[in-house]
Amino acid sequence: MADMKLPRMLFGKILRSPYPHARILNIDTSKARKATGVKAVITANDTPKLKFSLHPPLRADKMPLEEFKVRYVGDEVAAVAAADENTAQEAISLIEVDYELLPAVFDPEEAMKPEAPKIHDDESNVASYLVRQFGDVGLGFKEADRIFENRFSTSRVTHCCMETHGCIAFFLASGRLTVWSTTQTPNFLYKEIARALGIASRMVKVIKPFVGGAFGGRRGMDMQDAICALLSMKTGRPVKICNTREEEFTTSRLRYPMVIKLKTGVKKDGTLLARQATVITDNGAYNYKGPAITGAAGLRLDLMYKVPNTKFEGYVVYTNNQYGGAFRGFGSPQITFAIESEMDMIAEDLGIDPLEMRLKNSYSAGYQTISGAKITSCGLQECIKKGAELARWREKRGRRDGRGIGMATLVHTGGGTKDYGYNCSEAFVRLNDDCTVSLISGASDTGQGSDTILAQIVAETLGVGVEDIEVITGDSDICPLDLGAWGSRQTFTSGNAARIAAEEARRQLLEIASEMLEANPGDLDIRAKKVFVKETPDRKLSMAEVLAQSYSKKGRPVAARGFFDEQISTNRDLHTGFSNPFPAYAFGAHFAEVEVDRETGEIRVLNIVAAHDLGRAINPMAAEGQIEGAVAQGLGTGMTEYLVWEEGQTINPTFIEYKIPSAIDMPNVKPILVESIDPNGPFGAKGVGEPGLVPTAPAIANAIYDAVGVRIKDLPLTSEKVLNALRELKNGKEEALI
Amino acid sequence: MREKIELKVNGDLYQVEVDPRKTLLSVLREDLELTGAKMSCGYGVCGSCTVLVDGKAVCSCLVLATQAKGKEIVTIEGLSDGDGLHPLQESFIDHGAIQCGYCTPGMILSAKALLDENPSPDEYEIRSAIAGNLCRCTGYVKIVEAIKAASAKMVRSWQISPSSAAGRRKSTQD
Numbered sequence: 052m053a054d055m056k057l058p059r060m061l062f063g064k065i066l067r068s069p070y071p072h073a074r075i076l077n078i079d080t081s082k083a084r085k086a087t088g089v090k091a092v093i094t095a096n097d098t099p100k101l102k103f104s105l106h107p108p109l110r111a112d113k114m115p116l117e118e119f120k121v122r123y124v125g126d127e128v129a130a131v132a133a134a135d136e137n138t139a140q141e142a143i144s145l146i147e148v149d150y151e152l153l154p155a156v157f158d159p160e161e162a163m164k165p166e167a168p169k170i171h172d173d174e175s176n177v178a179s180y181l182v183r184q185f186g187d188v189g190l191g192f193k194e195a196d197r198i199f200e201n202r203f204s205t206s207r208v209t210h211c212c213m214e215t216h217g218c219i220a221f222f223l224a225s226g227r228l229t230v231w232s233t234t235q236t237p238n239f240l241y242k243e244i245a246r247a248l249g250i251a252s253r254m255v256k257v258i259k260p261f262v263g264g265a266f267g268g269r270r271g272m273d274m275q276d277a278i279c280a281l282l283s284m285k286t287g288r289p290v291k292i293c294n295t296r297e298e299e300f301t302t303s304r305l306r307y308p309m310v311i312k313l314k315t316g317v318k319k320d321g322t323l324l325a326r327q328a329t330v331i332t333d334n335g336a337y338n339y340k341g342p343a344i345t346g347a348a349g350l351r352l353d354l355m356y357k358v359p360n361t362k363f364e365g366y367v368v369y370t371n372n373q374y375g376g377a378f379r380g381f382g383s384p385q386i387t388f389a390i391e392s393e394m395d396m397i398a399e400d401l402g403i404d405p406l407e408m409r410l411k412n413s414y415s416a417g418y419q420t421i422s423g424a425k426i427t428s429c430g431l432q433e434c435i436k437k438g439a440e441l442a443r444w445r446e447k448r449g450r451r452d453g454r455g456i457g458m459a460t461l462v463h464t465g466g467g468t469k470d471y472g473y474n475c476s477e478a479f480v481r482l483n484d485d486c487t488v489s490l491i492s493g494a495s496d497t498g499q500g501s502d503t504i505l506a507q508i509v510a511e512t513l514g515v516g517v518e519d520i521e522v523i524t525g526d527s528d529i530c531p532l533d534l535g536a537w538g539s540r541q542t543f544t545s546g547n548a549a550r551i552a553a554e555e556a557r558r559q560l561l562e563i564a565s566e567m568l569e570a571n572p573g574d575l576d577i578r579a580k581k582v583f584v585k586e587t588p589d590r591k592l593s594m595a596e597v598l599a600q601s602y603s604k605k606g607r608p609v610a611a612r613g614f615f616d617e618q619i620s621t622n623r624d625l626h627t628g629f630s631n632p633f634p635a636y637a638f639g640a641h642f643a644e645v646e647v648d649r650e651t652g653e654i655r656v657l658n659i660v661a662a663h664d665l666g667r668a669i670n671p672m673a674a675e676g677q678i679e680g681a682v683a684q685g686l687g688t689g690m691t692e693y694l695v696w697e698e699g700q701t702i703n704p705t706f707i708e709y710k711i712p713s714a715i716d717m718p719n720v721k722p723i724l725v726e727s728i729d730p731n732g733p734f735g736a737k738g739v740g741e742p743g744l745v746p747t748a749p750a751i752a753n754a755i756y757d758a759v760g761v762r763i764k765d766l767p768l769t770s771e772k773v774l775n776a777l778r779e780l781k782n783g784k785e786e787a788l789i
Numbered sequence: 790m791r792e793k794i795e796l797k798v799n800g801d802l803y804q805v806e807v808d809p810r811k812t813l814l815s816v817l818r819e820d821l822e823l824t825g826a827k828m829s830c831g832y833g834v835c836g837s838c839t840v841l842v843d844g845k846a847v848c849s850c851l852v853l854a855t856q857a858k859g860k861e862i863v864t865i866e867g868l869s870d871g872d873g874l875h876p877l878q879e880s881f882i883d884h885g886a887i888q889c890g891y892c893t894p895g896m897i898l899s900a901k902a903l904l905d906e907n908p909s910p911d912e913y914e915i916r917s918a919i920a921g922n923l924c925r926c927t928g929y930v931k932i933v934e935a936i937k938a939a940s941a942k943m944v945r946s947w948q949i950s951p952s953s954a955a956g957r958r959k960s961t962q963d
Contacts, residue, residue: 052821054824202941213829213837213891213925263827264925296830400889498889498926672885672931680888706834706923715920 052217052233053293054261060219061090063282063292064139065148065275066129067302068121069603071371071699072168073156075119075148078129082145088134089142091285094118098281099249105339106471107246110178112171113337115247115277122170122336123373124699125302127274132282132290133775157699159333159368160310170336179342179367183349183628185421186360188316193326195316199397202312203389206766207333207694208687209305210378211711214263216303217293220279224287227376227534228255231274234263238493241527243272244280255280259525265497266684267377268304270537271339300704303696306378307344308333311389313753318415321401321408325360330386334367335374341367344375348382351633353420353492354414354462355390355407361421371699377537379681379741383463384748386687391459391749395756404448405753409460409640416727417729423629424636428737430664430727431460431638437723438662442642450628451760454657457753458705459746465637465729465737466617467540467667473510474634475616476548477531480509480556482601486580486595488515490552491523493533494545499740500673501541505549507669508733512553513560513592514577531612539738542669543635544615546733552613559609595769617731635729635737639663641682643750644718647758652774655718656686656751662723666737671724673726678722678743683712685747691716693767794858798823799867805854812836813857814838814849817864825865825894827921836922839895840864846902848921865894868901876946877901880939881932895921900936908944912937 061725080092092771095118116127129146154168161167162176170176189431192198218232228250234240237257245252262269275292282290294303300556307333314327319703330348342365398405414420416429438458439445444650447456479491490509496502506520524530533545561572564582565754568575568590576585583591601607623630642660647653661678691710695703703709722743728735748766758761761776801866805820817823817840827850829837832910833848840849841863868875877897880886887893896919903910903918910918915936916929924932 053828054818173931211925213835213889214827215829262889263829264889266800266925281843296832296835498891676885676888676927676931679930680924680926681928682924683928705832706830707832712925712928713920713923714916714933717916717929720928720930 052231052262053214055219055231055260057219057221057289060231060289060291061132061134061282061286062136062139063130063132063279063290064143065127065292066143066279068126068128070121070150070152071124072170073121073150074153075117075121075128076151077149079147080129082147083131086138086142086145088138089131089135090288091132091282092129092142092146093281093285094129097285100787101247101249103247105243105566106343110338112773113274115274115281115591122172123371123457125373126336127278130278130282132286137595140328155371155699157370157372157696159331159370162368162370163366169373175224176369177366178338178346181342181346181349183257183361184362185353186473188325188360188362191360192316195324196319197400198312198314198316199393201393201396201764202310203392204310204765205308205385205388207305207308207696208692209300209303209694210266210268211374211709212264212266212268215294215296215299216269216273216275217291219274219281219289220283220290221289222280222283222287224298226254228283229258229281230276230280231258231260233269234259235265235495235497235524235537236271237527238530238533239535240272240276247277249273257527262497265536266379267381267537269497270377272304273303296706297704300694301701303372304339304377304378307341307377309348309385311386313389313393315393315397317397317401319401319405321357321398321411323412324360326358327362328352328386330365332365332367333372335372336369336370337374339374339641340377341375344377344382348386351383351386351390351462353422354424355460356409357414359421372696377742379684381538381741381747383461386751387459387461387745388749388766390748392752392762393456395753395787396762406435406444406458410435414745423631424633425631427731428666428727428729429638430725431640432726434638434640434662434664434723435460438640438642438660438727439537441721441723442644442660444642447644448757451757453649454644454646455754455756455758457750457755457757458640458641458642459749461638461742461745463637463742463745464538464633465635466543466633467538468507468633470538471534473616474544475536475614476533477543478545478548478552478613479531480549480552480611480613482513482556482560482598484598486515486519486598488513488520488521488653489523491530492545492549492551493530494524494541495536496524497536499536499677500670500732501536501545502646503673504669505546508550510547510554511734512550513557514735515580520639530625532651539637539740539742541634542736542738543732547735548613550613551615552611555611555613555691556609559611560597563601564592567592568599594681635666635732636660637664637742639742639746641746641750643747645751645754645758647755647773649759649777652770652777653756654690654768654770654773655702658719658721659747660721660723661743662725663739663742664725664727665739666725666729667726667734667735669734669736674724674739675722679720681741681743682720682747683717685744687711688744689748689751689766690768792855793844794840794855796857796862797853797860799864807854809853809855811854812850813840813852813854816854817849823864823866827891827892827894827925831860836899837892837894839898841902842896844905846899846904863898865898868897876942877936877939878896880942884931884935885940886927886935892922892924896924896932900939904940904943908947
């Protein structure tokens with residue numbers, strides 16, 4: 052995106068609120084309009100003033116340019132299109148906005164109180180309240196031998212894609228709008244932009260060029276896309292808006308911070324009986340993915356291990372903070388930090404090996420959870436055992452000598468979810484007469500390699516080489532329906548659609564070949580672009596000959612559509628929430644070895660073994676790459692990444708102060724691929740895009756406890772916290788809890 | 790007040806008229822349309838803008854274009870030799886060291902600068918050399934593997950033995 056330019060292109064800049072909570076009294080754009088090189092200045096008055104919701108019927112509460120009120124530092128107020136970036140930057144500084152400052156609230160627990168300033172002028176700042184319960188936790192706790200109650204909290208971290216958000220919008224005189232955007236979901240973005248602008252969705256086309264990383268940060272429309280479109284509509288020229296790194300830190304999405312109050316009841320042999328959680332999510336100033344992510348976190352209560360009684364309450368609370376969005380893991384990293392830290396605390400108290408306790412409570416393929424999740428394939432136990440062996444768990448554990456090893460597991464979707472009420476994918480495969488194959492898919496490659504995986508699936512099905520497949524993705528006009536790159540879904544869902552299309556194309560090819568070879572289609576096979584009779588392989592034809600017959604002699608192209616809708620999920624009971632949320636489940640276990648300096652509190656992570664069940668590794672190198680990259684993000688989330696806010700203002704919006712791991716910061720990372728062969732995945736495969744991030748932080752927290760006996764329950768895990776905890780331990784407190 | 794300067798990039802001479810405040814990165818990307826060097830932070834921490842200036846890996850976002858006059862500048866576009874890819878480029882592909890690709894040009898050039906000076910680096914030396922090139926996708930594992938493999942291949946093809954390369958390394962440190 053950053054490399055693209057169009058003739059007569061203008062540059063856009065957005066004027067944002069410097070205040071966390073204020074009324075807009077007046078906006079004076081006169082000076083900006085007069086400045087040389089400025090072609091358009093827009094405010095809310097230049098928009099249809101429609102409130103936007105990423106996911107109707109979720110409450111629509113955000114306008115691309117706010118009219119009456121700003122609710123976080125960075126809220127969009129006006130925008131400018133000018134001949135170059137510098138002119139645009141100067142022009143927005145010439146826009147004068149009169150604000151009336153309002154009291155602001157930054158802590159979600161404070162924001163929940165009745166006396167807190169109301170961010171959306173409602174009676175309460177609780178944007179959503181979610182409740183989900185199965186079994187009877189009261190009974191479960193009654194039967195428990197021991198009950199544990201702990202409070203955990205997670206931090207604000209952000210995607211830090213190497214390419215910042217950017218878009219080019221070009222509104223043609225014909226009325227059609229083309230938007231090039233760093234998106235993960237071109238087939239939904241065009242509808243979102245249309246909704247925000249109040250125009251018909253067929254008037255918008257989105258093209259996804261090569262994108263420099265996504266990780267969930269490009270899951271839905273950024274206000275930048277709509278504003279850029281408005282500027283182009285105003286000027287009739289292409290307009291480009293690209294975030295600076297500072298704008299990326301301060302205005303793009305981040306992971307929702309959560310406070311998790313966990314209560315777990317167990318038998319003294321370690322059997323889990325009941326689990327109750329209250330989660331308070333900092334929704335930030337606007338709805339985006341807060342409710343969905345909070346709900347996703349709640350799913351884990353009975354998905355992680357066999358738990359017969361659960362109760363989940365989620366409060367999604369508006370604050371005057373920058374609002375979050377989807378980020379690799381989607382609620383799972385937050386709740387897993389809590390659950391997996393507590394598992395170790397429970398095991399320690401009961402005198403049981405935490406690995407054995409996890410194995411004891413784990414399930415296998417064929418299990419159905421109390422909330423309705425159907426586990427079709429499960430490699431968790433294998434992940435735990437193989438990971439423990441490679442990490443040398445038995446040998447390294449329990450010395451309490453400054454070095455320690457800790458583990459944590461995860462469960463995640465391996466095939467997306469019916470977030471929109473459906474989870475489908477469509478693909479087209481055409482066998483061209485030169486034996487190349489065109490695959491047209493709605494899937495999106497943002498660097499994770501989905502184009503390659505889809506090509507491999509089609510190549511395997513058709514008996515051609517991967518190099519013969521041309522994968523066409525990223526154009527909402529041409530590419531068919533696909534929800535896009537999120538939820539670790541594309542290998543499973545888009546892959547199944549591609550496989551179905553390829554199988555139909557194969558069937559058509561074999562039908563022609565069967566006439567030519569005078570055999571039944573069922574007796575034929577295709578390998579290395581040769582169609583042959585299985586019993587007598589000498590009776591063969593090249594694929595080129597068959598296609599020539601089909602195209603040139605009969606005028607029949609070989610082309611097919613594949614549609615996959617994950618039928619596997621049962622419908623959700625609207626009253627209880629009983630449902631199978633995911634079509635396939637991905638599992639994994641991380642083992643982290645650390646060294647803690649008792650004098651300084653410094654934590655050095657030495658080794659991480661990351662074992663992941665991905666069904667079938669269609670491309671082992673790519674799968675390892677996904678896991679290794681995710682572990683790096685998990686390491687950052689756990690230890691060095693933390694957005695620092697004061698009065699709603701990000702005060703560390705640079706790579707200097709917000710530290711993502713560099714090559715020299717990384718420990719040894721050893722991925723292990725476990726293949727449980729899912730019955731519904733393409734060639735048995737499930738997703739692995741998100742899972743690699745989920746258990747890293749709790750594995751490290753558990754390793755720190757093993758090393759020096761201190762428990763940190765609040766991310767990130769810093770040397771200061773360790774040192775303070777060690778001092779408290781020394782001062783004779785029974786248990787140092789941070 | 791624009792200044793006329795001559796830049797030598799990838800062996801070619803370019804005459805450009807630039808605002809003296811413009812960085813080398815901006816001139817490469819906008820005036821010369823060599824978009825391989827990327828803008829990601831703009832203040833010299835992420836390394837996406839890395840190019841070679843007289844053989845040294847530098848952050849081109851921290852270099853004024855006018856400072857680059859008379860220097861030999863190499864960008865990623867100048868790395869391959871005709872149709873053939875540089876061994877580092879091939880190795881990155883073979884080892885899965887590229888995911889989104891945004892950090893890749895800078896990463897490869899930092900690796901090239903390392904191998905030109907130190908043909909057989911150990912893992913620590915490799916990681917140190919690329920410590921200024923941030924990658925959010927790969928976790929660096931396959932990038933390090935790719936650089937190790939490329940160095941082995943390049944040493945073989947130069948017919949320099951690792952021990953004499955070590956001797957060469959020692960002398961450059963003295």
